[in-house]
Structures are given as C-alpha cells and as structure tokens.
Amino acid sequence: MVMVENKSSANLSWSSFGITDVGKVRKHNEDSLLEKPEIGLWAVADGMGGHEAGDVASQMIVKSLGKIHQGITLERYIDDIEDRLVKVNERLIAKARESAKNVTIGSTVVGMLAYDDLCTFFWAGDSRLYRLRNGSLVQLTTDHSQVEIYIEQGLISRQEAATHPHGNMITRAVGAAEDLYVDFDIQKMQSGDRYMLCSDGLTKHLEDTEFEEMLAVGSAEEACKALTELTLERGAGDNVTTIVIDVE
Secondary structure, eight states: OOEEEEEOTTSOEEEEEEEEEOOSSOSSOOEEEEEEGGGTEEEEEEEOTTSTTHHHHHHHHHHHHTTOOSSSOHHHHHHHHHHHHHHHHHHHHHHHHHSTTOOOOOEEEEEEEEETTEEEEEEESSOEEEEEETTEEEEOSOOOBHHHHHHHTTSSOHHHHTTOTTTTOBSOOBTSSSSOOOEEEEEEOOTTOEEEEEOHHHHTTSOHHHHHHHHTSSOHHHHHHHHHHHHHHTTOOSOEEEEEEEEO
C-alpha cells in the first residue's frame, strides 16, 4: 500500500493509493502492481489463473516496467513500455517451452502514464482502467476477452456477459502468443479526474454503477480500501488489485 504525490510541468499533480489482496479463495496472489509516481507510471498485472507461474509472469511485467527512467520524452516512454512488454512476452514464451508440462505462462496488464497534461494508457487482456470525471464514470479500456467479442457481434448483451460460461476466456495477454499486440490510447487529463486501475478480481464482484458511487467520495486511499473491502465481503473468488489515482 503506497500513497504518493508528484507534480507535472503542466501544473497538474497526482496522488495514488494501491492495494493487492489474495482474496478469499485463492492460495496464492498472482496479481502484481506498480506505482512509480515520480515518472507518473502505474500498472496492474494479473497472472493467468490456473496456469503455472502466473505470479512469476505478473511480477516480471511490473519489475520490467519499474526499470523505466524518468526524464525522457513521451514518445520514448511509450516505445520503452512497448519494448519491455514485448521482451517479457518473449521470455515467458521461452520459459513455457522449457516447461515439461507445456503450459502457458502469462499475465494480463493495464497501465497508465501521466505526462504533463496527457494520460497515455495501455493494456492487454481484461484488467481495466476507469476514469471518473465530473461524477461520470467511463471505462477507458476494452476487454480483450471472448465475451467482449460476443457483445460486439451482438450475440449476447453486456448483462448476459456477466454470467456467461466463457467469461474467463481472454483473447490477449503477455506470454499467451509469440506476437504480442498491446493497445495504446492517449487523452488529456483534467484537474479533478480520478482514475482506477484494477484486475478482474474487482470487476467480477462489483458493478460499474458501484464504482461510480464509491469513487465519487473520499480520498484515493479511502476509495481503494472501500472497494477492496466490499469485494472481500462478497467472497473475492479471485485475487483483487486496485490502484486509485487522483489528478489535481
């Protein structure tokens, strides 16, 4: 758990608080989180549940991203993030090939980079980034999952997706395939914005309407703790990781 603050050259500042918890069912925490406010970088990685060394995969991601140095251009930051994720992907593919069980060793990832007044975010898998602005919550990432494909094709509704038997099938992750494609997007931040990075251990138990309500009150620490506690109260069938970031 870390709460930190830093300022940008665009007269914006940010503070954050993050928690990762093993949950009520799993024996090991395969989630990992990264907070580097000094360069405005945060990430959540969720090791693929039920697969060998999912915790190793998520830790490799955050350790590699954590080695990025401040003081470079935004373009260099983005290139460095992508290069590091591609290299981790290569290492995980090689590690899986060496395994006698011939299993996938992988992890989802979602990250946010604050640079001046810009928010660059990136993801592979179904870990998510949300933004609360002027009381309105928006999911900024789109899940790389089988049910999301079904929704886009009009085969099921978003309500039906919540209980669909293919709900745990993701279509993209670091370590899942030889060629890794990471989605990137960018937008302007505003003073008063609140962002939330989370693994699917949180989104499995809480609705977006609850996120909107709970993120609208309290400090980043209070909101983060409240979200985690409610997830645990509802059974927390998976590891749960949350980072709340305030921009001022």
